[in-house]
Amino acid sequence: MYGIFTNRTAMKTFETALNLIQKQDRLWLLGWMAGMAIVWTWDYFFLNAPALRLIESAFLNTGLVSLLAVFFALLWSWPAAVTLHFIESKRPVYMSVIFFLNIVRSVPQILGVLIGYTVLTVLIERELLESSDAKLWAMALVISFVVFLELLDSLRERIRWFQRSDFYPAMLVSGVSESRIIQYDILWKNSRSHIINKLIAMFGTAVFLQCSIDFIISVGLSTEVSSQNFPATLGSLLAKMDSKKDILAIGNSLFNPEYIPRLFTTHLQGITVAFLIVFSLLSIYMINRVFALRKRL
Amino acid sequence: MKNKLLEHGYSVAAVGFVLFFFSWALRTPAYSVQYPSDPLLNKLTKIDSLHPEKPLHRALLKESLDSFYPDQSARNDSLIDALIQWRRDTYMAAIKSARMDREWSWNRFNDLAAMYSTFIVAFTIVTALIYFGSPALGLYQFIRYNRVCPPDARQWCEACRIVFKKIPGNRSHAFRRIASLKLKWFLKSIAYAVLFSPAYVVAYSFKTNFEKDSMVFLIALGFGTNGLLITSAYKCFSILTSESRKGYVETARAKGLSADYDHLPMRALLQPGKYFSNHVAGHIYKQAVFQYRPALKELASFVVTGLIIIEMALNIQGHLGYELLKSVLYRNWDVVMVIIFGIFLLIKLTEAAADVWHFHESNRYENV
Structure with a gap:
C-alpha cells in the first residue's frame, strides 16, 4: 500500500498536494469536481443508462436552480441594500421596510419555500406554468426570496462598517457621489470577497433547501400535482422508493460489513444521489470556510 | 429594549392578522353534491340503486335507454359516460372533503396543541444542545487551527x-502513528458525512418506518444532521478568529499571557466556563461568546x-411538520395558518428572549 512512497519525489509531491488541499479553497473546488467525475465514471460502467441519465439531469437541474437562486438573490439584495441606505433618513418608510424584513427573516426558510412551492403548484394546476425551463426558473425564484436576506444583511453590514471609518466622509468631501461610494468603492472594490464568500454559503443553503423541499414534496402538494410535475432534482430522485431502499442498504452494511461491496454495484442509484448531495454540501462548506480564512474575512 | 419587545409584539400581531385574512380568503365552501343540468342525466343520478360502473348495470341501462330513445344510440352512450364521470367526480370530491376535516372541535384543537407541545420540547432541546455545544466545537476548531x-x-x-x-526513527512508533491517523481520518469522514x-x-x-415515539431519534437528527451544528460551530470559529486578531490579544501577550496553543489542555473544553489559566484563549473565548449570543435568534429559525x-x-x-404538509395537501388552510402562526410565535418568543438576555448581559459588562 505504501509502495508509491518509495520514490522520494512522488512522496513529496503527494505531501505538497495534501497540504494544499488542507489550505486552498480552489483545491477543494477541484476535489469536488474530481469526486463528481469519479462517481460519474463509476456509474458509467456499473449503472444502467436510464438511471444514469436521470441522475445527470437531476444533478444539473439542482446545480442550475441553486446557481440561479444565488444570482437572483444578488439581484434583489444589491439594490435593496443601496435603497435602504438612501431611505434611512426617511424614518417612517425605513422603519416599515425594516419591520417587514424582520418578519420575513423570522419565517423559517423551509416554510417560505413550502409556501412558494404551493403557489407554483397552483400555477401548474391552472396550466400557467408548463415548460420545464419555466419551472426551473420559478423554483430558483422561490428559493432566492428566502435566502436573499442573508446577503442583504451582509451588504448592509459592510456599508455601515465603511460609513464609520474616515474613508466615507473623505470620499464625500472629495466630491464623489454617495451612490458611487457605496456601489463602487464599498461594495465592488472593498467587499467583493465578502460577497463571494456569502454567495458560496448561499449556494450551499440553496442546494440544501432545494433537495429538502423536493424530497418532502415527493408525497405531493396537491392531489393533482406532485413532484412528478416538477423537473427531476437530486431531492426528488432520492425520494423514490428505489433510492430509499439503496440508502437503507448503507445502514444494513454497517452491521453486515460483507454487504459493503454490493453497495457500489447493486445500490448505485440511491448511493450516488446521497453521495452527490452530502459531498456537494461538504465541499461547498469547505470552499466557503477556506476562502474566508485565506481572505481573512 | 422596550422598543425591541414592542417590535416583536407588533410583528406577531401583523403576521396573525395576515394569516387570519388568508385563512378567511382561502376558505373553501362546504361540500355539497352538484347535480348536472341535463334533466335526464339529473334523473339518472338520483337512482341510488343504479351503479353504471358495473357492466351489468351499464348494459341494462343502455338497453333501457335504447328502448325509450331508439334512434339516439350515440346520445345514450354519451349519457352513460357522463353519468359515470359524474359519479366518479362526486365520489372524489366527497373523499377530499372528508379528508379536509374542516370543523374545529376540542378534539382537533387538543390534537394540534399536543403536536405543538411536542414540537416545542424538541425545539428547546435541539436549540439548547446546538447553542451550547457549538461554542465548544468552535473553540476546538480554533485551537487546532492555531496549533x-x-x-x-x-x-x-x-x-x-x-x-x-x-x-531514521522509531518504526513501531511510526506504525502506531499511521494506524491512529487512519482511524482518526475514518472517524472524521464518518462524522463529516453525518454532520x-x-x-x-x-x-x-x-x-424506513418512523412512529410517533421517535422523539429521541428526532432530537438526535435535529442536533447532528442538516449541517446545523457544524455551521453554528463555524460561526463561533469565525468570531474567535476575528477576535484573536484584535489589539487586546497582543496586549495580553505582551503582558505575559501565553498564546501557545500546542500545549493547551483540551479537557478545558468540557468545562462550562472554558477557563484557560494564564492563556489568551480564555479571554478571546469570553469576548467571542458575548458576540455569539445574538446568534440564538437566527439559530431558532x-x-x-x-x-x-x-x-x-x-x-x-x-407531529406538527407532517400535519402541516398533510393540511397543505388537502387544502386545510385553517390548520395551515394556525400551524404557521404557532411556529412564528415560537421563533418570535425565542428572539425576544435572546434580546432580553443579550440586553442584560450587555448591562452587566457595562457596569463592570
Whole structure:
C-alpha cells in the first residue's frame, strides 16, 4: 500500500498536494469536481443508462436552480441594500421596510419555500406554468426570496462598517457621489470577497433547501400535482422508493460489513444521489470556510 | 429594549392578522353534491340503486335507454359516460372533503396543541444542545487551527518515511502513528458525512418506518444532521478568529499571557466556563461568546427549518411538520395558518428572549 512512497519525489509531491488541499479553497473546488467525475465514471460502467441519465439531469437541474437562486438573490439584495441606505433618513418608510424584513427573516426558510412551492403548484394546476425551463426558473425564484436576506444583511453590514471609518466622509468631501461610494468603492472594490464568500454559503443553503423541499414534496402538494410535475432534482430522485431502499442498504452494511461491496454495484442509484448531495454540501462548506480564512474575512 | 419587545409584539400581531385574512380568503365552501343540468342525466343520478360502473348495470341501462330513445344510440352512450364521470367526480370530491376535516372541535384543537407541545420540547432541546455545544466545537476548531504542529497529512508522510527507512526513527512508533491517523481520518469522514447529511439521508440509512415515539431519534437528527451544528460551530470559529486578531490579544501577550496553543489542555473544553489559566484563549473565548449570543435568534429559525424538514421528510405521523404538509395537501388552510402562526410565535418568543438576555448581559459588562 505504501509502495508509491518509495520514490522520494512522488512522496513529496503527494505531501505538497495534501497540504494544499488542507489550505486552498480552489483545491477543494477541484476535489469536488474530481469526486463528481469519479462517481460519474463509476456509474458509467456499473449503472444502467436510464438511471444514469436521470441522475445527470437531476444533478444539473439542482446545480442550475441553486446557481440561479444565488444570482437572483444578488439581484434583489444589491439594490435593496443601496435603497435602504438612501431611505434611512426617511424614518417612517425605513422603519416599515425594516419591520417587514424582520418578519420575513423570522419565517423559517423551509416554510417560505413550502409556501412558494404551493403557489407554483397552483400555477401548474391552472396550466400557467408548463415548460420545464419555466419551472426551473420559478423554483430558483422561490428559493432566492428566502435566502436573499442573508446577503442583504451582509451588504448592509459592510456599508455601515465603511460609513464609520474616515474613508466615507473623505470620499464625500472629495466630491464623489454617495451612490458611487457605496456601489463602487464599498461594495465592488472593498467587499467583493465578502460577497463571494456569502454567495458560496448561499449556494450551499440553496442546494440544501432545494433537495429538502423536493424530497418532502415527493408525497405531493396537491392531489393533482406532485413532484412528478416538477423537473427531476437530486431531492426528488432520492425520494423514490428505489433510492430509499439503496440508502437503507448503507445502514444494513454497517452491521453486515460483507454487504459493503454490493453497495457500489447493486445500490448505485440511491448511493450516488446521497453521495452527490452530502459531498456537494461538504465541499461547498469547505470552499466557503477556506476562502474566508485565506481572505481573512 | 422596550422598543425591541414592542417590535416583536407588533410583528406577531401583523403576521396573525395576515394569516387570519388568508385563512378567511382561502376558505373553501362546504361540500355539497352538484347535480348536472341535463334533466335526464339529473334523473339518472338520483337512482341510488343504479351503479353504471358495473357492466351489468351499464348494459341494462343502455338497453333501457335504447328502448325509450331508439334512434339516439350515440346520445345514450354519451349519457352513460357522463353519468359515470359524474359519479366518479362526486365520489372524489366527497373523499377530499372528508379528508379536509374542516370543523374545529376540542378534539382537533387538543390534537394540534399536543403536536405543538411536542414540537416545542424538541425545539428547546435541539436549540439548547446546538447553542451550547457549538461554542465548544468552535473553540476546538480554533485551537487546532492555531496549533503549530504539522498537519495530519505531513505527519503521515513523515511516519511513512520512517517505516520505509527513508529517514531514521522509531518504526513501531511510526506504525502506531499511521494506524491512529487512519482511524482518526475514518472517524472524521464518518462524522463529516453525518454532520453534512440532510436528516432524511441519515434516517433512511437506519429505518424506513418512523412512529410517533421517535422523539429521541428526532432530537438526535435535529442536533447532528442538516449541517446545523457544524455551521453554528463555524460561526463561533469565525468570531474567535476575528477576535484573536484584535489589539487586546497582543496586549495580553505582551503582558505575559501565553498564546501557545500546542500545549493547551483540551479537557478545558468540557468545562462550562472554558477557563484557560494564564492563556489568551480564555479571554478571546469570553469576548467571542458575548458576540455569539445574538446568534440564538437566527439559530431558532434554522432549528425550526431542520425539525420541520425531518418531520415532513420522514412522514412522522402525529407531529406538527407532517400535519402541516398533510393540511397543505388537502387544502386545510385553517390548520395551515394556525400551524404557521404557532411556529412564528415560537421563533418570535425565542428572539425576544435572546434580546432580553443579550440586553442584560450587555448591562452587566457595562457596569463592570
